[in-house]
Amino acid sequence: MRIPAHVEQVLRQRAQTGETLNVYVYDTSAMRRKLGLLKSIMPAGVEVYYAMKANPHAAFLRAAKEAGAAGIEIASIGEGRKALEAGFSPASLIYTGPGKRPEELRWAVEQRIRTIHVESLTEAHRLQRICEAFGATQDILLRINANFDIHEAQTTFSGGSKKFGIDEEKLDEVMPELLGLSRLRFRGLHVYAASGVLNVSDLLKNCELVFGMAADIESRYGGVICDIIDFGGGFGVDYLETGRDFDPRAYAAGLDALIRRFGYEGRTFFLELGRYLAADSGWFCTEILDIKESRGKKQVVCAGGINHFRRPAALAINHPLAIVRMHRDPVFPGQESVRGESVYFGGPLCTGADKLANDVHVDEADIGDIAVFGLAGAYGLTMSNIEFLSHPRPEEIVLA
Numbered sequence: 325m326r327i328p329a330h331v332e333q334v335l336r337q338r339a340q341t342g343e344t345l346n347v348y349v350y351d352t353s354a355m356r357r358k359l360g361l362l363k364s365i366m367p368a369g370v371e372v373y374y375a376m377k378a379n380p381h382a383a384f385l386r387a388a389k390e391a392g393a394a395g396i397e398i399a400s401i402g403e404g405r406k407a408l409e410a411g412f413s414p415a416s417l418i419y420t421g422p423g424k425r426p427e428e429l430r431w432a433v434e435q436r437i438r439t440i441h442v443e444s445l446t447e448a449h450r451l452q453r454i455c456e457a458f459g460a461t462q463d464i465l466l467r468i469n470a471n472f473d474i475h476e477a478q479t480t481f482s483g484g485s486k487k488f489g490i491d492e493e494k495l496d497e498v499m500p501e502l503l504g505l506s507r508l509r510f511r512g513l514h515v516y517a518a519s520g521v522l523n524v525s526d527l528l529k530n531c532e533l534v535f536g537m538a539a540d541i542e543s544r545y546g547g548v549i550c551d552i553i554d555f556g557g558g559f560g561v562d563y564l565e566t567g568r569d570f571d572p573r574a575y576a577a578g579l580d581a582l583i584r585r586f587g588y589e590g591r592t593f594f595l596e597l598g599r600y601l602a603a604d605s606g607w608f609c610t611e612i613l614d615i616k617e618s619r620g621k622k623q624v625v626c627a628g629g630i631n632h633f634r635r636p637a638a639l640a641i642n643h644p645l646a647i648v649r650m651h652r653d654p655v656f657p658g659q660e661s662v663r664g665e666s667v668y669f670g671g672p673l674c675t676g677a678d679k680l681a682n683d684v685h686v687d688e689a690d691i692g693d694i695a696v697f698g699l700a701g702a703y704g705l706t707m708s709n710i711e712f713l714s715h716p717r718p719e720e721i722v723l724a
């Protein structure tokens with residue numbers, strides 16, 4: 325990985341303060357460019373929402389707003405409030421996720437957000453009661469756990485036994501009951517197959533299956549139209565630096581062909597993208613505090629670990645890594661260093677799970693250098709164990 329010059333510059337400036345360096349650096353230019361590109365290439369009817377779970381920092385919400393995202397996909401009342409604070413209107417919020425608390429549903433109905441994506445019959449009935457109490461009618465999508473998964477994805481959200489949505493096989497039971505709930509206006513389907521998918525044809529296969537499901541529902545339930553279809557997120561990024569990036573143009577062309585094949589022109593299609601939009605707008609940068617040789621392998625101990633950057637441990641992958649050389653005076657003459665070897669990077673926490681990277685080849689690193697992990701703009705600080713051991717929260721430095 326190459327560290328952008330302006331990111332390295334800010335790290336060198338910060339290092340001069342003498343404080344241990346442990347920060348996220350954000351530059352949302354990439355996110356803005358990607359949103360602009362998607363808006364220009366996607367077929368008519370496609371609306372790109374930012375899934376703010378990827379990074380709820382105000383800079384990312386601002387980038388989504390200024391670059392023209394259709395709105396924000398929220399997964400909690402907390403996200404909803406942040407999105408409103410960032411200037412998004414309630415009508416531009418869509419709400420997905422299992423286990424929505426009754427007070428969250430009440431808030432969403434009261435705010436008149438655009439759509440609530442119902443994950444179970446319990447949730448549908450709960451929402452019906454809330455709408456009755458408010459005298460409101462709410463647009464909903466039904467989230468379906470399709471009988472389909474994408475094997476190579478980093479995380480799957482459909483196929484097998486899942487807490488997400490309603491099993492495809494149960495549609496016959498669920499649809500009549502759902503349609504009987506007078507305060508819920510059925511608008512269509514939400515089927516999110518998997519996250520971190522690089523292979524466009526796998527995601528398009530999901531779109532095709534969902535279109536088939538919509539056609540089937542419409543043929544069996546007279547008058548029902550799935551006029552909104554939500555494919556969730558899933559566009560991948562190249563964490564392993566294979567040179568194989570997600571190709572949004574191929575996706576747009578494939579989706580366009582499917583829309584025409586099914587005669588779905590004029591309908592609305594939601595994309596709820598997190599990782600693809602946010603990942604390459606952030607770097608986690610943490611100072612190397614110690615290097616030890618332990619039974620044949622170097623252990624590089626950094627200021628921040630899974631308390632600040634949990635994703636590599638949680639997903640068992642290495643993020644792209646580069647070292648900013650600081651050429652500090654040694655702490656003592658015999659201290660260890662890394663020279664052209666495969667090493668382990670961990671943080672300061674009292675658990676063996678505190679891994680930042682393993683078996684990663686490093687040309688040169690010394691104590692006092694800064695380890696910079698790339699593609700950390702998505703699912704970085706937000707999915708970390710921030711309270712564990714009560715270390716100070718890393719600063720988030722926004723460059724753009």
Ligand SMILES: Cc1ncc(COP(=O)(O)O)c(C=O)c1O
Pocket residue numbers: 375377378397420421516518519520556557558559596597598599600
């Ligand atoms: C419902 C929902 N939508 C969208 C996303 C964003 O997915 P991604 O970051 O893969 O684009 C997620 C991620 O977990 C999700 O659960």
